[in-house]
Amino acid sequence: MAQKITIDPITRIEGHLRIDVEVDGGAVTNAWSSGQMFRGLEIILQGRDPRDAWHFVQRICGVCTTVHALASVRAVEDALKLPIPLNAQLIRNLVQGIHCLHDHIVHFYALSALDWVDVVSALDADPVKTQQLAESLSDWPGNSAKRFAAVKAKVKALVESGQLGPFANAYWGHSAMKLPPEANLMAVSHYLEALDYQRKATTALGIISGKNPHIQNLSVGGVTAAINLDNEATLNMERLFRVKDLVQEVRGFINNVYLVDLAAVGALYAEWLPYGHGVTNYLAAPDMPLDAAATKFDLPGGTIMGGDLAGVTAIKNLSDPFFKDNVQESIARGFYDGDWQKHPWESETVPAAQDFNADGKYSWLKAPRFQGKPMQVGPLAQMLVGYAQGHEGIVNGVNGALDLVSKIAGTKVGPEALFGTLGRHAARAVRCSLMADLTLKHWDLLVDNIGSGDLEIFNPPTFPKGEQKGVGVHEAPRGLLSHWIVIQDGKIKNYQAVVPSTWNAGPRDAQDQLGPYEASLLENPIADPERPLEVLRTIHSFDPCIACAVH
Amino acid sequence: MADTVNKTLDPHVNRRGFLKGCTMAAAALGLSESMVPKMVEAATSAQRPPVIWLHFQECTGCTETLLRGAHPDIAQLILDIISLDYHETIMAAAGYQAEQALHDSMEKNAGKYILVVEGGIPTALNGVYCKISGKTAMEMLEEVSSKAAAVIAYGTCATFGGVQAAKPNPTGAVGVDQLVHDKPIINISGCPPNPVNFLGTVLHYLTFQRLPAVDSLKRPKFAYGRRIHDHCERRAHFDEGRFVEQFGDEYHKLGYCLFKVGCKGPETFANCPVARFNEAGVWPVSVGHGCIGCTEPDFWDTMTPFYDRIPNVKIPGAGIVADADKIGTKVLGVTAAAVGIHAAVGIGKRLIKGKSDSDVG
Amino acid sequence: MAYEKKKCWSILLRLYHWAFALSIVTLCITGFYINSPWTNSMTEGSASWPMAYMRFVHFVAGYVFTAAVLTRIFLYLFGNKQERILEHLPVTPRNIKNLFSTILQYSYIQDSHDPDRLGHNILAGITYVITIAAAVFQLASGFYMLFPEIAIWEKYGVMIFGSQQMARYIHHLLMWWFMIFAFIHVYLVIWNDVKQPEGLISSIFTGVKFTHKA
Ligand code: HEM
Ligand code: HEM
Ligand code: NFV
Ligand code: SF4
Ligand code: SF4
Numbered sequence A: 001m002a003q004k005i006t007i008d009p010i011t012r013i014e015g016h017l018r019i020d021v022e023v024d025g026g027a028v029t030n031a032w033s034s035g036q037m038f039r040g041l042e043i044i045l046q047g048r049d050p051r052d053a054w055h056f057v058q059r060i061c062g063v064c065t066t067v068h069a070l071a072s073v074r075a076v077e078d079a080l081k082l083p084i085p086l087n088a089q090l091i092r093n094l095v096q097g098i099h100c101l102h103d104h105i106v107h108f109y110a111l112s113a114l115d116w117v118d119v120v121s122a123l124d125a126d127p128v129k130t131q132q133l134a135e136s137l138s139d140w141p142g143n144s145a146k147r148f149a150a151v152k153a154k155v156k157a158l159v160e161s162g163q164l165g166p167f168a169n170a171y172w173g174h175s176a177m178k179l180p181p182e183a184n185l186m187a188v189s190h191y192l193e194a195l196d197y198q199r200k201a202t203t204a205l206g207i208i209s210g211k212n213p214h215i216q217n218l219s220v221g222g223v224t225a226a227i228n229l230d231n232e233a234t235l236n237m238e239r240l241f242r243v244k245d246l247v248q249e250v251r252g253f254i255n256n257v258y259l260v261d262l263a264a265v266g267a268l269y270a271e272w273l274p275y276g277h278g279v280t281n282y283l284a285a286p287d288m289p290l291d292a293a294a295t296k297f298d299l300p301g302g303t304i305m306g307g308d309l310a311g312v313t314a315i316k317n318l319s320d321p322f323f324k325d326n327v328q329e330s331i332a333r334g335f336y337d338g339d340w341q342k343h344p345w346e347s348e349t350v351p352a353a354q355d356f357n358a359d360g361k362y363s364w365l366k367a368p369r370f371q372g373k374p375m376q377v378g379p380l381a382q383m384l385v386g387y388a389q390g391h392e393g394i395v396n397g398v399n400g401a402l403d404l405v406s407k408i409a410g411t412k413v414g415p416e417a418l419f420g421t422l423g424r425h426a427a428r429a430v431r432c433s434l435m436a437d438l439t440l441k442h443w444d445l446l447v448d449n450i451g452s453g454d455l456e457i458f459n460p461p462t463f464p465k466g467e468q469k470g471v472g473v474h475e476a477p478r479g480l481l482s483h484w485i486v487i488q489d490g491k492i493k494n495y496q497a498v499v500p501s502t503w504n505a506g507p508r509d510a511q512d513q514l515g516p517y518e519a520s521l522l523e524n525p526i527a528d529p530e531r532p533l534e535v536l537r538t539i540h541s542f543d544p545c546i547a548c549a550v551h
Numbered sequence B: 001m002a003d004t005v006n007k008t009l010d011p012h013v014n015r016r017g018f019l020k021g022c023t024m025a026a027a028a029l030g031l032s033e034s035m036v037p038k039m040v041e042a043a044t045s046a047q048r049p050p051v052i053w054l055h056f057q058e059c060t061g062c063t064e065t066l067l068r069g070a071h072p073d074i075a076q077l078i079l080d081i082i083s084l085d086y087h088e089t090i091m092a093a094a095g096y097q098a099e100q101a102l103h104d105s106m107e108k109n110a111g112k113y114i115l116v117v118e119g120g121i122p123t124a125l126n127g128v129y130c131k132i133s134g135k136t137a138m139e140m141l142e143e144v145s146s147k148a149a150a151v152i153a154y155g156t157c158a159t160f161g162g163v164q165a166a167k168p169n170p171t172g173a174v175g176v177d178q179l180v181h182d183k184p185i186i187n188i189s190g191c192p193p194n195p196v197n198f199l200g201t202v203l204h205y206l207t208f209q210r211l212p213a214v215d216s217l218k219r220p221k222f223a224y225g226r227r228i229h230d231h232c233e234r235r236a237h238f239d240e241g242r243f244v245e246q247f248g249d250e251y252h253k254l255g256y257c258l259f260k261v262g263c264k265g266p267e268t269f270a271n272c273p274v275a276r277f278n279e280a281g282v283w284p285v286s287v288g289h290g291c292i293g294c295t296e297p298d299f300w301d302t303m304t305p306f307y308d309r310i311p312n313v314k315i316p317g318a319g320i321v322a323d324a325d326k327i328g329t330k331v332l333g334v335t336a337a338a339v340g341i342h343a344a345v346g347i348g349k350r351l352i353k354g355k356s357d358s359d360v361g
Numbered sequence C: 001m002a003y004e005k006k007k008c009w010s011i012l013l014r015l016y017h018w019a020f021a022l023s024i025v026t027l028c029i030t031g032f033y034i035n036s037p038w039t040n041s042m043t044e045g046s047a048s049w050p051m052a053y054m055r056f057v058h059f060v061a062g063y064v065f066t067a068a069v070l071t072r073i074f075l076y077l078f079g080n081k082q083e084r085i086l087e088h089l090p091v092t093p094r095n096i097k098n099l100f101s102t103i104l105q106y107s108y109i110q111d112s113h114d115p116d117r118l119g120h121n122i123l124a125g126i127t128y129v130i131t132i133a134a135a136v137f138q139l140a141s142g143f144y145m146l147f148p149e150i151a152i153w154e155k156y157g158v159m160i161f162g163s164q165q166m167a168r169y170i171h172h173l174l175m176w177w178f179m180i181f182a183f184i185h186v187y188l189v190i191w192n193d194v195k196q197p198e199g200l201i202s203s204i205f206t207g208v209k210f211t212h213k214a
């Protein structure tokens, strides 16, 4: 007899997500993913100045802050056919790259590690053995027995205080927790260390963007930080070098700690490799443009259907009709008026609030579709699309990570291990490492260009009478993001955001095709329906952001 | 290397770093050095004060600021200073286990916990636009605030409704003080706010068992007492009439004042130019972009378009969209025309009828 | 026809008028500058402070303006017969009649005017009262912007206007009232001066009007 469980709130994510699953015979047999909060930004934007839109939509999300801002200015520039200077392009790339480092580190350590790491079990660990374990994996200097002992003492003090705070009432001792105490202690130590390194990334981002979350250095037509190497109030070498320094430090943590921890978790939880595949259609955008006109990119885009890597189709640029013409959103099962499926430029947002109804409308998310199909987006999609196209950086990164897992697990693990819950985590770590390299590369490109005497940062927009349509495509930490704008006489007529988490967390459509979260939960094991830790594992592997998804 | 050892672990570094945090907070609060030991003591007492943090219509940007705070940093904050009993973005438990954690803390600490709210509260259609474990944000706020000692509304969403309350406010979003009337409330506005202002408020409360002095919008004076403009490093350029005319121009490269490209510093109250952000000594103006007024009520409507000086803004209310100066100039033109016609009619009449009796001068 | 000189406006009223009129001209010019500075000085190291100077002049003129408004309010209550507020509003049958006759007169339909009325006609009176009311809001918003952290202004400012930006915005909108008012006002004063025997323009300098001898 199937048992129905509702998990609401799903925690350690951004936003208000409710997951319902049917469990039968210790495994999930059906699932519903439901966004529980609506704000109406697409409505609020109507009639406003398109130059202001990026400030509004950036508030869609403070976790992936920057990405909506970037997509929005791109959308308006696309509508106006307004080119931006090369410096602006490269500075935006630094924003994208650095923010990504912070976002991926925080996701793995702060938002998902506790699904796999048992904090309480760390109390049984021997700090010296922990050091031996850590040193066998990496020569990171932070892995000393002294530090591990201090972390252990800290955990002990916390537990003994009786005030567990955010660690109260969790899944400690759950039968699905498999790491030995030493691995747990190492992970808790890295959890704390990650907090320092994510902050370094945000400091670097702050230098470029004025503040974050919610950067303030963009504008339609370019960026706002004037470049003048001979002025203290502008972007100059002192600021640029501080950025580089911080990125290098963070890169060290990513390569020596994050990637290694991920490989260790992957190897020690090898029995989880088959779970969480779900939708195996993948979609990713090209990004990190190398030139002002955005014709060449450092991150590849494309689609893979039905897990067929050989059949990969490239998305060549940010306004490739192959992408632009094939996107639609369905509201058949969303809390909106009607049951249509429309292209974003024709789409609208008319809320029709109602209660969760598993057989009818049950979520505030729309359901995006590509050529009518649900698609999975995110680091995994991007790594697969790049891998399938033979992208050098990605192939090396993925193979390196798989070798590391194979080494720790003691058996050969191939790229098929990437599909699924753990694969999504691994792909994210590989992408994070790649982005650290690319950030440094684009830093070099920027400094070279400034050195050549080019100080341009801005081309002023002008808004002609009549109607213009644009799309701003961007590869966000959680996957492909697109903003669609229709401008009429200099004012916004329609604005639609189709967001990574909308693709992944969206509900069913009129054809009853499950969204990626829903599909990925099918067949997940559930040891104890009262404490459905396994559901959290798979859901967290997508890095949910529901404020993004609904907006 | 020292950096890679988290401050919260090393008793020496910990104490030094923490003292520094308290000293900074004391300075920000305008307190004397002698208060520092008292703050340290208050903040490190055996029982950490319980904090419950609720998320409503928000983007989590406010929570994200805590990850960027360094004095104290997030680990110190939640392991050493407060007991963060409920916080959906950070807590390990989910679903029933999370609800239970909330319930337990509310019962055990009734009347003693600080409630922090992040996000606006939708009130249209009885609040169906935001639900957590089946309850609306309105219900949850009422329930959890009823047993709180004090409420901190963190961020412009929680203080004034925020971005979702921008016209036409489709969900009827409001700030906390529109709904909670029987508890002390402190508003820490900003989108997001500077975490220094949150930490300063919390440390003040822990030290003195009362909230800091506030302005008439319930914002702590130590952080929102003066205009951005009054402490801006570009202020001399403003006074001297040296302005950036367009991003990227010669004046922009010289660091001139951003007033003409829309800076709202002159009407925005916050300590951004003093406290700065991200441990990087920066704030929006230092990257050449005007302040958009994010600490002020309704700034999404009153400060837009962000790249123009008012009054090139919408006529408030009733959805009439027009530029005030354009209307003004037109009305003046119509007036001039009317005056001209009026005078012409008078002259015409005089030409036809001759001087009338009363015209005798 | 014979005329006689009659004392109409007290010295205080005349002082108020010119303080009011000149301060408004100054405030509009400096106000426009504050809103959208037309200078852009590239001369580094110069001692020119156009914005500071404009604001200074604006605030000084603002105080003159405020003094004028307070004076007028005093005169509404304690001034001479022509100066009191009841002589300005259509609150008596006589005043109501005057309102209509003035409208007819301004529309060139009828020439007559009140033989025994010394002060303003009621149409003028109403616009003056509205202008003074607008002036009160103008100075309230002005002082709220000038002294936002002084408890009394802050409290009332937040109550009346809400945010600083809203106050600034209302301040700016009201400026248009003063400009349009001044424009029509000056025209009508000249028009009346041409049409009527009173010697209207000189009256605001001398305080004396000419009327038909009864
Ligand atoms: C050349 C400039 C001006 C001249 C010759 C002038 C003349 C006069 C005269 C003759 C009166 C009395 C009218 C009557 O009895 O109805 C008057 C009243 C008045 N004027 Fe002017 N005026 C001038 C400019 C202004 C300006 C610029 C303003 C303000 C915007 C202004 C505001 C007023 C007001 C408010 C009154 C009513 C006085 C009261 O409160 O009783 N005037 N002016
Ligand atoms: C008829 C009377 C007045 C007019 C027409 C006037 C006009 C203006 C205008 C157009 C602005 C610029 C606002 C903007 O940016 O749109 C301004 C600003 C201002 N006015 Fe006035 N004003 C008047 C009276 C006053 C008074 C009585 C005060 C009080 C002392 C005052 C204080 C201010 C202040 C403090 C500002 C803001 C300056 C700043 O932001 O730096 N004004 N005024
Ligand atoms: N989904 C999503 Fe975002 C990201 N990455 C948006 O584009 O998180 Ni808030
Ligand atoms: S105040 Fe701003 S940063 Fe904070 S939750 Fe609201 S939109 Fe996000
Ligand atoms: S940049 Fe903004 S805050 Fe700074 S002086 Fe200019 S107007 Fe004022």
Ligand code: F3S
Binding pocket: A211, B190, B191, B228, B268, B270, B272, B283, B284, B285, B290, B291, B292, B293, B294, B295
């Ligand atoms: S936009 Fe906000 S962050 Fe400060 S500088 Fe302005 S108040």
Ligand SMILES: [Mg+2]
Binding pocket: A042, A366, A496, A497, A498, A499, A550, A551
């Ligand atoms: Mg959308």
